[in-house]
Amino acid sequence: MADKHLDPDVLSALREVMEDEYPKLLDTFLADSEARLNRLHATEDTAQLIEAAHSLKGSSGNLGANRLAELCSQLEYNANSMPSQSIKKLIAEIDDEFAIVRPLYKAERQRSLTER
Template sequence: MVDLHLDPDVLSSLQEVMESEYPKLLETFLDDSQKRVEALRKARDDAKALGLIAHSFKGSSGNLGAVRLTQLCQQLEEESAGPAAELGALVDQIDQEFALVRPLYESERQRFQL
């Protein structure tokens, strides 16, 4: 697993495409991601639910360049076919990774707000 948390090229491309809506995109991602992390915590014992949440979180994280978060979500999605008791550590890793990238996205959002 790579140690890259955010892909600056993805953020740069999004900024070019989204222009003045870029900060709103980042804000939406942060809000949505917080809800997904909370949903993962609540679904710790439900492998099927974890897999579904991880799948959608993987997509949004990938679209916003959260490289390691995307990888962790993909791993959770793939391993959700197994017993949920073994998935708690991955949920914790996703929670920790989001806690790490959240301030990076918040800082990025602040750079473009008028």
């Protein structure tokens, strides 16, 4: 299941590069992602929606959450032409995917702390 949602090669590379800061990176990603998700829900402004989707797409891709990044990309590139109901549906899919990856990242964080 983790491979479908998180790229283990990306996580391994980040773990090597970040070393002791790796758990902090994961914590920062989770906190920032929650804030970006809140912005997706709170804004009625398409430009702000696109900006939040772009930001979440980038950080998700950088941390190996490829499906989350893909969903954010769909929102980023189609928000201008999508009806509001479709936007809400896509945001719900983004929420669902984040609900899957959040515990995976938390488990990854815990694993990295115990390996020290």
